[in-house]
Amino acid sequence: MHCPFCRHGDSRVVDSRTSDDGSSIRRRRQCPQCNRRFTTVETASLSVVKRSGATEPFSREKVINGVRKACQGRPVSEDDLALLAQRVEETIRSSGSAELDAYEIGLTILGPLRELDEVAYLRFASVYQAFSSLEDFEAAITVLRADHEAARAAATGGDPDAGTSGADEASSGATGPSPTA
Numbered sequence: 001m002h003c004p005f006c007r008h009g010d011s012r013v014v015d016s017r018t019s020d021d022g023s024s025i026r027r028r029r030q031c032p033q034c035n036r037r038f039t040t041v042e043t044a045s046l047s048v049v050k051r052s053g054a055t056e057p058f059s060r061e062k063v064i065n066g067v068r069k070a071c072q073g074r075p076v077s078e079d080d081l082a083l084l085a086q087r088v089e090e091t092i093r094s095s096g097s098a099e100l101d102a103y104e105i106g107l108t109i110l111g112p113l114r115e116l117d118e119v120a121y122l123r124f125a126s127v128y129q130a131f132s133s134l135e136d137f138e139a140a141i142t143v144l145r146a147d148h149e150a151a152r153a154a155a156t157g158g159d160p161d162a163g164t165s166g167a168d169e170a171s172s173g174a175t176g177p178s179p180t181a
């Protein structure tokens, strides 16, 4: 590749190291003409297959743009979004796939977005998973609630089976199964 300073058509590699996770190689290069040094980063190419069948390079910016709308009015900063996109890329790269579709990317976004902001997560999931009814929201919220309770039980150090779920069983037993279910 050519020198970014003087555009000389050649450069010499003076140092090369693999990143800790093995997903990229950084090369320190020196231009033989102007002697200035620069760094290149080599990663496996990651392609996204669009619905039309065309492919385009994976872009963190596109991930951020896709999530930003769901985060409107929520306490989510640009740094949070950048970090989320980085996590998404790392997850995809560590899976070893070189090519994936937009659906798989959406799937990878859900986890970190949920950790970031649950309201944004619900908004994103409702579009991405095409929620069509209140029941879809209810189901998603039920999962969030159950996880909250499990986390709370774990945080208080109690056995989650001994505490809350026992009480839940007792109350649901009293009311009986819901006829609408």
Ligand SMILES: [Zn+2]
Pocket (backbone or CB within 6 Å): 003, 004, 005, 006, 007, 008, 031, 032, 033, 034, 035, 036
């Ligand atoms: Zn140069």
